[in-house]
């Protein structure tokens with residue numbers, strides 16, 4: 387099949403999932419064309435089965451806002467025509483589903499019919515999409531997609547609650563390539579560079595936006611390090627970083643907290659981590675938690691959105707209400723302070739992650755594609 391994938395090329399989860407899906411599809415013999423404004427961060431290889439088409443939006447002084455959707459839909463029309471693309475898969479409704487729909491309509495004028503699959507990822511529904519500024523366009527784009535998927539049951543429920551949806555939404559959870567993470571054996575898992583032998587390593591990875599509640603991460607760590615010798619690795623970049631750094635200074639724990647910035651080497655950091663913290667306000671799935679779990683890192687997270695579908699309470703980690711710093715700290719101490727329990731939770735985290743193996747999830751997308759092509 388020849389598939390065009392539209393996504394955000396940045397470090398965000400939706401872009402990561404879209405890229406990993408495209409790579410997996412190409413390994414399964416499909417020809418995948420990424421259409422984005424920049425090469426996706428995890429797209430390291432371009433081959434005959436993987437192509438990248440950059441969407442350019444030339445600056446024109448008349449425009450206060452440059453018309454990205456127009457450039458994207460025009461690019462899609464050209465890519466579909468030039469490469470014989472059979473199906474569009476857009477990740478994140480805003481503005482990709484909208485631009486994809488316009489491309490479909492333009493192609494119809496030329497006698498080309500192409501199905502569009504839209505995958506909803508989270509903030510396109512929960513935080514941004516249901517704002518009155520965008521809601522009519524998002525509702526329209528979802529209702530006019532040929533197939534709609536959501537990354538968790540919780541996101542499906544939210545979509546049906548916030549929007550007037552007239553079509554079926556298929557839940558296809560995010561996934562991870564379990565085989566890539568054989569038990570911690572690779573040589574570059576250099577724990578000794580980060581912490582002493584008697585220190586536990588706690589990690590948080592995100593885009594440091596408000597929704598991630600990274601001040602809670604710091605507060606939880608502050609409580610934990612009173613009882614267990616530990617270090618905190620803060621991986622990522624975003625608007626809340628400065629406030630978190632200030633809190634670390636005020637709490638006088640700067641020598642135990644490392645702000646590592648954005649990294650392409652999350653795997654290496656998770657490899658030597660003992661615990662992962664994700665106390666988000668909301669999370670449609672929590673891909674970061676799954677990436678930790680597959681590397682046998684238990685997760686302390688909030689009990690919100692799709693997180694309970696990923697992190698199993700008292701098995702792969704613990705779930706607490708949003709903002710319950712005390713509860714999260716106690717659970718963290720209970721795991722880190724007992725080596726037998728820690729070993730057990732590490733094994734269980736890995737076991738829970740195996741439910742989302744790429745080999746079980748990607749064929750579900752292929753099935754949907756086949757059905758959409760038959761209908762088109």
Ligand code: GMT
Nearest residue numbers: 398399400507508509669670671672673
């Ligand atoms: O919030 C982020 O981390 C980025 C955001 C995105 O759109 O890239 O992530 C969303 O999609 C991910 C992949 O499906 C999910 O794992 C995240 O839970 C979701 N974020 C939120 O719902 C806040």
